[in-house]
Amino acid sequence: MGRQSTNYQTLFIEQLNNGFFSGAQSIYSISDLYQYAIELDVSFQKNLDDCNIFQENVSDTLNLIQKSFCFCYGLSNQSAQQEQYYDKLILSNFLSQTASMQRLHYQIYYSATSEDQFYSIDPCQPIPKEWIPKERPWYLSHNQTSSYLQITDMYLEIDIGVCFTQTKSLFNKENNTIAILANDLTMDQFTLYDQILPVKFMVIDERGQILLNELYLKEQTEIYYFQNISKTGFNWQDFQTLLSFKNGRPYEDQCPINIDNTFCLFNKLEQKIKFISLSNIRNLRYTLVSEYDPDLYLDDMNMLLQEIENKKRLSIFIFLGVIGFSISLFFVSFLINTLILQKPLQNLLYYTNLLNKNTKVIKQKKMVFSDSNTIGRLNLAFSNLLNQQNQGREDNKELARLRFDMYSEYQKKQKEYKLNLRKYLAKANLLDLEFSKQQKTKDDKKTMIEQMKMKKMIFSSFQEINQR
Incomplete structure (x- = not known):
């Protein structure tokens, strides 16, 4: 109410200033x-x-x-x-x-x-x-x-x-x-604001004389005072309370609640408490007295509280609606993620694990996807990756088989080589022994010829083994 009363006072003072x-x-x-x-x-x-x-x-x-x-x-x-x-x-x-x-x-x-x-x-x-x-x-x-x-x-x-x-x-x-x-x-x-606002204004001097008030008629012949109980509803004691409030002195406040820059007086004509607020008029020695009916403010406060309560309920409904929408959106996203997005990933993981555990070629089920959307392109990429892995596995197996065959052939030739080598070495030793016996009976020239033949035969034998 303090803010509202201040606004009313400001409006009336502006009206006074505009008049001046x-x-x-x-x-x-x-x-x-x-x-x-x-x-x-x-x-x-x-x-x-x-x-x-x-x-x-x-x-x-x-x-x-x-x-x-x-x-x-x-x-x-x-x-x-x-x-x-x-x-x-x-x-x-x-x-x-x-x-x-x-x-x-x-x-x-x-x-x-x-x-x-x-x-x-x-x-x-x-x-x-x-x-x-x-x-x-x-x-x-x-x-x-x-x-x-x-x-x-x-x-x-x-x-x-x-x-x-x-x-x-x-x-x-x-x-x-x-x-x-x-x-x-x-x-x-x-007089306009007195008719449209829930407030009564009066301008008084230090003696309580009323300068401006709705009580005055055009042909007014008497000056009223604030403390005239038959006109305003307030007496001399009320005027003293007003002066005490204005000058910052202690006073008896009758307000049921504390309100900033406001005190209360009991109006004897209307038999009810009135909120009173004071304001000095610029460049004048007068005081603007604003009188408010508390019932009007109670109604306004009740309406305001009801409006706040309605907005509170609306906010709760909106909050719950947002939560429900978020849960629904999460559930739909989960389904989309589980049924569409995670399926190709799970397939890739499954076949990858099989590749790591099994040496056989994996037979993938042929799945047809449209390449016009992201999901289709993702699945196509996974399928191509899996095919490349299978093809690589086949190539690796064929290469390993060829290498094994070559190694086996090599081992076989090595064994034959070693066997033949031992045979020819034995034969060579026998020839050497034979030559040594013949050297004792034959001349040197003939011996030389025989040795040369023996060497040629041994050399040709080694060439034959190497060629194999």
């Missing part, structure tokens, strides 16, 4: 236009206190001004300047240009400091004869030597009620004050 700003802009604009008017040497008729000039000086131009705007205006006292005035519509024309900045509830008027009083009222309304600008509180309290915009204390105005006024001095070429420009601010300008 709009009125100030009109005052500054008319002041600038007025300075231009006096540069054209336009003076005012003496004791002009009404808009009778429209009836006394009838013309098409003035009738047009009368229908569009209700500005009393100055008229040059010199006949030589009459034509200039009608051509330029000096002051009235300038004033009409500010109409878009002047809301219907803004009371904008002038008062001259001399006996020649001039005033302009928007909206157009009859001016009572007893309404004399120089006798009004805003005129009496205004510091005419200051060039700044000033704000009066609250007072009762005729046909307006309780109001306070912004004033500004107008200066001539010699920088002397010649008039005062004024703009009233009333509660009529700030």
Whole structure:
């Protein structure tokens, strides 16, 4: 509630500031236009206190001004300047240009400091004869030597009620004050939020006087106080509690719960606790009091809690739905992985194990897959790999058989070689023995011939063995 009440206060304070700003802009604009008017040497008729000039000086131009705007205006006292005035519509024309900045509830008027009083009222309304600008509180309290915009204390105005006024001095070429420009601010300008928001606003001063409140009527003739129990429901003790809270002093809080920047008072008219929040208005000595009905906030809080509970249940449903969807997705992924993706991998592992354990060629079942998708290409790759392994196994077996045959043939020849070698060596030994016996009976030449024949025979025998 603290945040919501702060937002309401901010909205109302912005509305107040906008009211002051709009009125100030009109005052500054008319002041600038007025300075231009006096540069054209336009003076005012003496004791002009009404808009009778429209009836006394009838013309098409003035009738047009009368229908569009209700500005009393100055008229040059010199006949030589009459034509200039009608051509330029000096002051009235300038004033009409500010109409878009002047809301219907803004009371904008002038008062001259001399006996020649001039005033302009928007909206157009009859001016009572007893309404004399120089006798009004805003005129009496205004510091005419200051060039700044000033704000009066609250007072009762005729046909307006309780109001306070912004004033500004107008200066001539010699920088002397010649008039005062004024703009009233009333509660009529700030009633909209009271109608659409669950809050009541009032602006009070340090004595408890109420400046702005929905209690005030347009023809208000009495100023109410915050501690007027018959009007506000709060008494003097409640006002003291408000001042203690504002100044940071100890006070008796009646709030059922602690709320930041908020205290509670019991409204004697409505017989219920009210939440009260205070805020200072910028550049003013006044305090904005915001009064909230706790029942409305309890309803809002219950609605908020119900909304939170609904969102909580919705979040739980969404969470459970996400979990269910995730489990379903996992199950489907598991099936796809098990039935489609893992099958070729398992086949490859199975046949690989057989290759490691068995020397026989593996007879793979012929499986047909489409090569238009990833699974088909994967299975085709596995099949090609397995075929390559089988073909390699066949090649290895054939090579091993050839090597075994060659080795067996080699072993056989080795054995024959060794056997023949022993035979021929024995034969050679016998020949040598025979030769040695013959050497004793024959001559040397014949012996030499026999030895040569023996060597040739032995050499040819070795060649024959090597060729085998």
